[in-house]
Amino acid sequence: xxxxxxxxxxxxxxxxxxxxxxxxxxxxxxxxxxxxxxxxxxxxxxxxxxxxxxxxxxxxxxxxxxxxxxxxxxxxxxxxxxxxxxxxxxxxxxxxxxxxxxxxxxxxxxxxxxxxxxxxxxxxxxxxxxxxxxxxxxxxxxxxxxxxxxxxxxxxxxxxxxxxxxxxxxxxxxxxxxxxxxxxxxxxxxxxxxxxxxxxxxxxxxxxxxxxxxxxxxxxxxxxxxxxxxxxxxxxxxxxxxxxxxxxxxxxxxxxxxxxxxxxxxxxxxxxxxxxxxxxxxxxxxxxxxxxxxxxxxxxxxxxxxx
Amino acid sequence: xxxxxxxxxxxxxxxxxxxxxxxxxxxxxxxxxxxxxxxxxxxxxxxxxxxxxxxxxxxxxxxxxxxxxxxxxxxxxxxxxxxxxxxxxxxxxxxxxxxxxxxxxxxxxxxxxxxxxxxxxxxxxxxxxxxxxxxxxxxxxxxxxxxxxxxxxxxxxxxxxxxxxxxxxxxxxxxxxxxxxxxxxxxxxxxxxxxxxxxxxxxxxxxxxxxxxxxxxxxxxxxxxxxxxxxxxxxxxxxxxxxxxxxxxxxxxxxxxxxx
Numbered sequence: 001x002x003x004x005x006x007x008x009x010x011x012x013x014x015x016x017x018x019x020x021x022x023x024x025x026x027x028x029x030x031x032x033x034x035x036x037x038x039x040x041x042x043x044x045x046x047x048x049x050x051x052x053x054x055x056x057x058x059x060x061x062x063x064x065x066x067x068x069x070x071x072x073x074x075x076x077x078x079x080x081x082x083x084x085x086x087x088x089x090x091x092x093x094x095x096x097x098x099x100x101x102x103x104x105x106x107x108x109x110x111x112x113x114x115x116x117x118x119x120x121x122x123x124x125x126x127x128x129x130x131x132x133x134x135x136x137x138x139x140x141x142x143x144x145x146x147x148x149x150x151x152x153x154x155x156x157x158x159x160x161x162x163x164x165x166x167x168x169x170x171x172x173x174x175x176x177x178x179x180x181x182x183x184x185x186x187x188x189x190x191x192x193x194x195x196x197x198x199x200x201x202x203x204x205x206x207x208x209x210x211x212x213x214x215x216x217x218x219x220x221x222x223x224x225x226x227x228x229x230x231x232x233x234x235x236x237x238x239x240x241x242x243x244x245x246x247x248x249x250x251x252x253x254x255x256x257x258x259x260x261x262x263x264x265x266x267x268x269x270x271x272x273x274x275x276x277x278x279x280x281x282x283x284x285x286x287x288x289x290x291x292x293x294x295x296x297x298x299x300x301x302x303x304x305x306x307x
Numbered sequence: 308x309x310x311x312x313x314x315x316x317x318x319x320x321x322x323x324x325x326x327x328x329x330x331x332x333x334x335x336x337x338x339x340x341x342x343x344x345x346x347x348x349x350x351x352x353x354x355x356x357x358x359x360x361x362x363x364x365x366x367x368x369x370x371x372x373x374x375x376x377x378x379x380x381x382x383x384x385x386x387x388x389x390x391x392x393x394x395x396x397x398x399x400x401x402x403x404x405x406x407x408x409x410x411x412x413x414x415x416x417x418x419x420x421x422x423x424x425x426x427x428x429x430x431x432x433x434x435x436x437x438x439x440x441x442x443x444x445x446x447x448x449x450x451x452x453x454x455x456x457x458x459x460x461x462x463x464x465x466x467x468x469x470x471x472x473x474x475x476x477x478x479x480x481x482x483x484x485x486x487x488x489x490x491x492x493x494x495x496x497x498x499x500x501x502x503x504x505x506x507x508x509x510x511x512x513x514x515x516x517x518x519x520x521x522x523x524x525x526x527x528x529x530x531x532x533x534x535x536x537x538x539x540x541x542x543x544x545x546x547x548x549x550x551x552x553x554x555x556x557x558x559x560x561x562x563x564x565x566x567x
Contacts, residue, residue: 051408073312073410081408087401091333096326097405103322104409106315148405 001065003029003156003187004050009059011045011211019045021211022059027189027204029064029155032182034202034219035191038300042211043191044084047160051081064155077105080154082145084161084191090134094125097133098148105152112151119147122177139170146174156187163194175201195293199223207299214299222295230288231268233258236281245274259288319411320419327393327423331430338389339431342381346435349377350442353499365501367530370443375526376498381435382457383493383518386428387464387471387485390420394472395481398565413559417469417552424465425458432457445529452537453528459544460521464489466551473558473565492518497526502534517543 004027011020019042027033037043048054050061052072061068066075088097095116102112120126123143128136136144142162149157159178163171171194179201182188192198198205199219206216215222238255248271251259262268275282331338354370364372397403406416439445447453467484475481496518502510513519520540527533533540559565 053404053407073412076408076410079408083401083404085401087404089397089400089402096329100322100326101405101409104319104406104411106311106318106410108318 001029002062003027003031003064004189005062006046007060009046009049009061010057011042011049011054012057019211020049020056020059023208023211023213025206025213025216027156027187029187030182030185031187031204032178032202033187033189034198034205035189035208036195036198036205036296037191037208037214041208043208044160046208047081047083047158047189047191050158051079052076077152078155080149080152080157082142082149082157082159082162084164086141086145088133088141088144088148090132092133093130094120094133094136094144094147095129097144098151101148102151107152115151115153116147119150120144123147124173139166142166143170143174146177150181154186156189157181158189160191161193162190163192163197171197195296207296209300215295229264230259230261231285232288233260233285234283236283239280243275243278243280245271245278248274316411316415319406319409320415320422323406323416323419324422324426327389327420328426330393331389331423331427338385338427339434342385342431343434343438346377346381346438349373350439354442365503365532367532368443371445371530372501372526373499374439374443374445375529376496376522378432378435378439379457379460379518379522379525380493380498382428382432382461383464383489383521384485385431386424386461387468387489389427390424390465390468391471391475391481391484392468393423394420394469395475395478398472398475399478403565407565414556417466417555417559420469421462421465421552421555424468425461428461428465429457432461446531447529448531449528451528452541453525455541456521456525456528456544459541459548460525462548463517463521463544463551466548466555469555470551470558473555492516495519497522497534517547520544 004025006023006025009020009023009025010018012018023042023046025046035043035046045054049056050063050068052068061075063075063078066072066078068075092100098116098120099109099112102115103109107115116129117126120129123146125140125143125147128140133141133144142165146159146162149159162178163174166174175197178188178190182201188201190198190202202219204217205219205222207214232253235256235258239252239258240255242250242252242258245260247266249261253259260271262271272282350370353373358369358373361369363369394403406419411419436445471481471484495513496516497513502513502519505513514535520535520543523533523535524537524540524544527537
């Protein structure tokens with residue numbers, strides 16, 4: 001069964017802006033799905049329609065087979081959403097917020113209290129449960145929004161840039177938490193601007209740009225479409241001229257840094273052998289850009305190019 | 308409809324009402340105390356100081372005459388303010404989305420917010436009634452009428468407050484209606500005087516003021532006297548609840564201020 005099925009979805013705002021131009025999208029049950037796109041591409045509009053915060057102009061959406069037009073309550077009961085912008089009552093405590101949220105989904109108070117402990121503990125917020133939300137840090141508020149979205153144990157969790165503005169340590173722990181959640185069966189749709197986040201977590205991906213799906217594929221298939229990869233090499237000793245290595249295009253960034261573009265049909269062993277023969281010693285190597293970022297930029301640039 | 312859905316909606320409704328009422332109790336200095344202080348001042352100034360010179364109104368001791376109107380005034384302002392400010396605050400802070408994304412139907416959300424407003428209106432009304440008893444004796448002629456009038460009035464102004472909260476684009480707009488509409492209507496709504504004192508044209512005009520009917524129906528419950536037909540007043544109040552409920556429901560489903 002599809003967790004999310006979108007067909008011919010159109011959203012035209014009253015000011016004439018067409019945010020979505022007939023989108024088709026499928027997210028399978030159990031998937032960890034990345035929905036990427038530049039700002040204003042239509043990601044949040046799509047999520048808003050799924051959660052009934054935005055009305056659609058045309059098309060249909062089904063969540064685990066429940067059509068939003070005919071079976072809205074059942075569809076919404078399947079969804080947990082973590083919005084992009086903070087939307088917490090700053091004058092309530094985390095415990096009150098999550099227990100109330102469970103109540104809105106018809107969960108009795110006693111069960112809600114047990115779940116509050118479970119999810120606030122899992123997201124390292126249990127010791128803050130009696131603090132006013134406004135006293136929490138930005139990262140804590142983000143985690144609180146995740147705990148709140150999980151209180152009714154949704155089958156589909158939609159996260160709209162959940163790690164925006166969160167430091168790397170907390171981001172990593174949130175990734176781990178989401179990975180475990182997905183392994184336990186929750187379907188997750190993630191939008192993010194951190195492309196390494198999508199690459200690390202997601203199995204399938206759709207790139208949306210200017211209200212249209214520019215690409216939808218498996219993550220590994222999409223990454224294989226890259227024919228070249230760029231690396232940055234740090235050298236032990238400075239060089240004054242670019243070493244000549246047959247089959248590789250090298251650029252000198254500074255006397256101790258080289259950039260090399262490697263085609264998919266070549267390997268790095270050859271490169272290092274030739275550099276060693278020329279007396280160039282490589283101290284370290286890193287990817288110039290994230291691979292997904294490169295694909296993303298190409299797709300977005302392509303769809304934005306004038307016809 | 309399955310029992311499970313009904314129970315889920317009931318839990319959702321209770322959650323909204325308890326959350327709203329919890330807010331009332333949490334900020335009691337803003338929500339409960341001011342009306343008690345205001346009512347006490349009215350009784351001291353209009354009742355004890357000036358009222359002694361007025362004597363009676365329509366054959367009733369003036370302090371006793373104004374008491375039901377002052378209680379009703381507290382119910383009106385508090386039920387209205389509760390829903391308008393709470394809903395606008397939730398909209399402004401975006402946490403209204405918590406209920407909007409939930410499976411709760413819009414009518415349950417409307418009733419939940421209105422329930423919070425009604426509870427605050429009744430609580431403050433009860434507190435002002437207790438204050439009243441320090442200043443005057445308040446007989447009870449028709450208990451059912453008192454309860455029906457106060458409950459319907461609290462419902463009407465909670466619904467009106469919700470509509471205001473939906474439309475408001477800033478906190479100023481939350482305060483406009485109470486300042487420029489509710490206060491004048493209340494003061495001209497027969498709280499402090501009988502419309503029999505007015506010239507014919509003003510008396511006729513007063514009948515168009517819904518608060519006149521509410522105050523008089525409520526006063527009739529206590530004192531057994533009214534400037535209006537109390538059954539017509541109850542009918543007007545019931546009709547107002549129905550009309551305002553459907554307006555609120557429509558706005559909750561469609562309003563650009565909440566969704567879209």
